[in-house]
Amino acid sequence: MGVTCVCQVPVSEGKSVQQTVDILHKKLEQLGAVKQGNFWVDCETYHATGNATGQPSKLLYVMHNSETPLSCMALFEGGPGLSADANFDVLMVKLKSHFQNAKGHKVESRGVRYRYCDFLVKIGTVAMSSSARGISVEVEYCACVIPGDCWNLMKEFMQSFLGSNTPELPTVFTSKAEGLSVPVDCMDTMSQYLELFGRVRKQQVLPGSGVR
Amino acid sequence: MADVMNVGVNLEAFSLAINAIQALRSSVTRVFDSLKDGMKNKETLEGREKVFITEFQDNLQSVNRDLNELERLSTLVGRPSESHPLHNSGLLSLDPVQDKTPLYSQLLQAYKWSNKLQYHAGLASSLLNQQSLKRSANQMGTSAKRRPKVQPSTLVLPIQYVDDVISRIGRMFPDMSIELFRPNGTSAVLLVTLGKVLKAIVVMRSLFIDRTIVRGFHENIYSEDGKLDIWSKSNYQAFQKVTDHATTALLHYQLPQMPDVVVRSFMTWLRSYIKLFQNPCQRCGKFLQEGLPPTWRDFRTLEAFHDTCRQ
Amino acid sequence: MEAPPVSVMPVTGGAINMMEYLLQGSVLDQSLESLLHRLRGLCDNMEPESFADHELVYLLKGQQGNPFLLRARRSLLHPPAPWHLRYLGQPEVGDKSRLALVRNCVDVSASHGLPEVLNEMGFRMDHEFVAKGQLFRKGGMKVVVSKLSRVLVPGNTENTEPLSLSYLVELSVLAPAGQDTVSEDMRSFAEQLKPLVHLEKIDPKRLM
Known part of the structure; x- marks a missing residue:
């Protein structure tokens, strides 16, 4: 569990999602990275039914990550979150009458996992209702747990294969009250994925058609 | 540096004590022999009993005398010296087959040799340190206080x-x-x-x-x-x-x-x-080389270098 | 750092349905020692575990039906340990001769953000209490002897006052649905604890 950075890579001009993903794979393999299995991250949306006050109910997101297959993370956008064991899904089924699962809103990212020295790079195709909507790239530097310490190092690494698409320091870390020298935990990674999935959902237009 | 085992044993008292043990053994044997033989043949029953009892008493008294003698001698014998130079390995010397397995004598030789070596090395290092071969007179870190000579054996410290x-x-x-x-x-x-x-x-x-x-x-x-x-x-x-x-x-x-x-x-x-993870390499200016941060620290200047960048 | 095994679909609901079989009783403070003594003899040979837990009961009021009840428990003796969240369903309305109270049970371990998330979800804390006592085990059966205390100032677990002059004794088993021999075993174990404590099936509806 090291410092992670999740970013979205726009689809290259005139190419499809799959082709852009293949280009990224090639760049990584040229650097010397080694394929190490697959990964998936998914996110289900629940909204409260029967809200008495009439305000729009908050959305509860329940996420799973293949890095921690026995856990399940529940979080609110910009709000509190928790990690629990797999029985939390069973509990959500029991809560069916109070929380409805918006099945059409399920977003997931699946792809290949690469290992380069102490880095883990996961390049995934973000899909909603089985249509590819974008590309997510997660870079994890496993040796360090303090984001403030190793951000420059990670940026240098990301520039070597993402070029101009390299992101800035994720807001998850900058918005923490205690600052950048607090050790990371799995909720930081999932918050970043949640932000990315949120952006992908809002994107009405499928990438590749070139119209925004 | 003599390693001779101090014999604190009084050898004469030791041999007298061994004799006393033999005497005690024989008097005890006499007691049991007389019991086994039973009463001797005499005219009257009282006569036989009397003789038997006096003989038994004599035997027991001789046992008592011998035991006291043995106790007195054992206090004089003394104890062998506590300070075995090689502690438990001194027990190896009890192995009687000396020519087939001369372990103990070889062990003593090796120990004497290594002690001498350490002593000479200590002398040599103090002489060599006076002629410092390093360019900087101070050791790494000015916080190192110059201590006077520490006890000669730095391997066994409290x-x-x-x-x-x-x-x-x-x-x-x-x-x-x-x-x-x-x-x-x-x-x-x-x-x-x-x-x-x-x-x-x-x-x-x-x-x-x-x-x-x-x-x-x-x-x-x-x-x-x-x-x-x-x-x-x-x-x-x-x-x-x-x-x-x-x-x-x-x-x-x-x-x-x-x-x-x-x-x-x-x-x-x-x-x-x-x-x-924060310092870039002093030589190439980058953070990563083959995926590794600068892991080498120079021994004198403590600057960060990549493993492949150091001179 | 090998890749963990990847399953095709994430775990969804409808997994193993666990049922909780429960018998309850109580014993006055004076008789506690003799009960503990007997339990130590009857149960598995290990030091009984002492615990001190803070339990919060959350309710979610829906538009129709009964409010949804969740119990969140954390240990006061091991503060870094995860929270334990428990949902207990309605007691099974089987034949009256069922020897123990049978309820559907879902147990979830959760990290320390649990109370905030429950509040965001709409749950409101109904009441809280502190339970201190000992835990015994015999095979799959669990016997919990605990003293319940009321929390006087919300959130402050130091300031408590005992609810009653007795200890609550619970005998419970967690088993998959459909096993009927479990209640037989529980009943025979409960027989061994008489006359110190009478463990019986207490219908929660009768208390409402």
């Missing part, structure tokens, strides 16, 4: 002294904490936590550093049975490299007469890793 030295070094730097454990006998095992970057386990032998292993801050330092794991390597290549460099540092910082100066120098060097 535990309390080692504890004191380590706790003083632990207070030197605020971002480095040192915990001392003794899981296996008298050798100390230190757990050095450097900020939130790394944890190093340093195995000592009295005040000399034997080996060290460096792992990441979030890695598990305990083995399955709850004890400190001093063998498994780190999971990350960066820390595996740092462990190799630390082992090189142990070989570099050497000073047999002043082991506490060595420990201080090593800790000062280790502390420079607090910015392992």
Whole structure:
């Protein structure tokens, strides 16, 4: 569990999602990275039914990550979150009458996992209702747990294969009250994925058609 | 440097005591023989009984006399000297087959030789130190106090002294904490936590550093049975490299007469890793080389270099 | 750092349905020692575990039906340990001769953000209490002897006052649905604890 950075890579001009993903794979393999299995991250949306006050109910997101297959993370956008064991899904089924699962809103990212020295790079195709909507790239530097310490190092690494698409320091870390020298935990990674999935959902237009 | 076993045994009393044991044995045998033989043939029953009883009493009294004699002699015999030069291995000398397995005499020879070697090496090092071959007169870290000559045998130091030295070094730097454990006998095992970057386990032998292993801050330092794991390597290549460099540092910082100066120098060097992920390499200016941060720290200047960038 | 095994679909609901079989009783403070003594003899040979837990009961009021009840428990003796969240369903309305109270049970371990998330979800804390006592085990059966205390100032677990002059004794088993021999075993174990304590099936509806 090291410092992670999740970013979205726009689809290259005139190419499809799959082709852009293949280009990224090639760049990584040229650097010397080694394929190490697959990964998936998914996110289900629940909204409260029967809200008495009439305000729009908050959305509860329940996420799973293949890095921690026995856990399940529940979080609110910009709000509190928790990690629990797999029985939390069973509990959500029991809560069916109070929380409805918006099945059409399920977003997931699946792809290949690469290992380069102490880095883990996961390049995934973000899909909603089985249509590819974008590309997510997660870079994890496993040796360090303090984001403030190793951000420059990670940026240098990301520039070597993402070029101009390299992101800035994720807001998850900058918005923490205690600052950048607090050790990371799995909720930081999932918050970043949640932000990315949120952006992908809002994107009405499928990438590749070139119209925004 | 004589290693002759001091014979505190009074040999004459020893031989007299052995004779006394033989006398005691024979008088006890006489008692049981007379009991076995029973009463001798005499005219009257009282006569027979009387003779038997007097004979029995005489025998018992002789046993009593012999026992007292033996006790008196045993106090005179004395005890062999407590200070075996080789402690339990002195018991090897009890092996009677001397020519087939001359273990004990060879052991004594080897021990005498190594003691002489240590003595001569100490003399030589004090002479050589007067002619310093290094360019800088000071050792690494000006905090190293010049101590007067420490006790000649720095291999056997009292535990309390080692504890004191380590706790003083632990207070030197605020971002480095040192915990001392003794899981296996008298050798100390230190757990050095450097900020939130790394944890190093340093195995000592009295005040000399034997080996060290460096792992990441979030890695598990305990083995399955709850004890400190001093063998498994780190999971990350960066820390595996740092462990190799630390082992090189142990070989570099050497000073047999002043082991506490060595420990201080090593800790000062280790502390420079607090910015392992933050400092770029001084030579190439980049953070990463083949995926590794600059893991080498120069022994004199403590500057960061990549392993492949150092001169 | 090998890749963990990847399953095709994430775990969804409808997994193993666990049922909780429960028998309850109580014993006055004076008789506690003799009960503990007997339990130590009857149960598995290990030191009984002492615990001190802070339990919060959360309710979610829906538009129709009964409010949804969740119990969140954390240990006061081991603060870094995860929270334990428990949902207990309605007692099974089987034949009256069922010897123990049978309810559907879902147990979830959760990290320390649990109370905030429950509040965001709409749950409101109904009441809280502190339970201190000992835990015994015999095979799959669990016997919990605990003293319940009321929390006087919300959130402050130091200031408590005992609810009653007795200890609550609970005998419970967690088993998959459909095993009927479990209640037989529980009943025979409960027989051994008479006359110190009478463990019986207490219908929660009768208490409402």
